[in-house]
Amino acid sequence: MHLTDTQRRLLEFLRQHIDVHGYPPSQMEIAKAFGFSQNRSARYHLEALAQAGLIELSSGRARGIRLASPGAAARSSSSRTGLLQVPLLGRVAAGTPIGSDPEVRREVGLDPSLFRLRPDYLLEVEGESMLLDGILPGDLIGVHRTPQARNGQTVVARIEGELTVKRLDSGPNHLHLLPRNPEHAPIEIDARITDFAIEGLFAGLVRPS
Incomplete structure (x- = not known):
């Protein structure tokens, strides 16, 4: 769903408040x-954000507004248009880890057939450590949110x-994140002392x- 400038500013106002x-x-x-x-003008724009799946409204409550999870907008838009409206949240390193950028930059409408798993959000790639897997700088990678992964899967x-973003190499006595570029070194994780x-x-x- 297309949002007006007022509705985009209202969504940011809600987040900041x-x-x-x-x-x-x-x-x-x-x-x-x-x-x-009039308050009804505010209600009109709030209902537009709710229709887009970006917020949830509770009737009968003075402050009955709740920000929806990133995946909610995708599910709502998908049911109407067949496209996934996926939030672009920030950057991810294909190299040395970089700081996350959790702010939603924009919503991107995508064909679900582009993805092997349903993406909950997108991250923009920086770095070249995953070149041999075809992940290049500037690519937008879809991330399926889950805390679990199998050995050999590519994970964020x-x-x-x-x-x-790296290949997971896990075993009984080791945990590594592997690049797919010989110019980059694996990242060894010590789960006892590392926040991972x-x-x-x-x-x-x-x-x-």
Whole structure:
């Protein structure tokens, strides 16, 4: 669903208000912030965001607004158009891990046939450590959110708060993240002392033209 500039600004206003105050604004507060003459104008734009799957509204509550999970917009749009509306969340390293960027940059409409698994979100690749697997700098990789992965699968992993995409090499006595470029070294994980987690599985990619 296409959002107007006002609706995009309203979505960001909701996120910031919840981050700062811990609860959503009322419709009256939204109307005041955006210069709407009536609360029904705020309601109209809120309902548009709900139709897009970006928020959830609870009737009968003054602050009955909840931000939807990233996958909710994709599911809502997919049912109407056959396309997945997948949020682009930030960057992921194909090399040395880089810091994550959790802010939603934009929603991208994609053909689900591009992916082997359903993507919950997209990350933009930086670095060349996965070249032999066809993952290039600037590619948008789909990530299927799951904390579990099998040996040999390509995963997005979080190491000390930073994200990287690599092949998983796990065994009874070792845990490595393997590059697919001989110029890059494997990353050895000591689970006893390293803050490490599997964020998801590589689901496929889109190469922007």
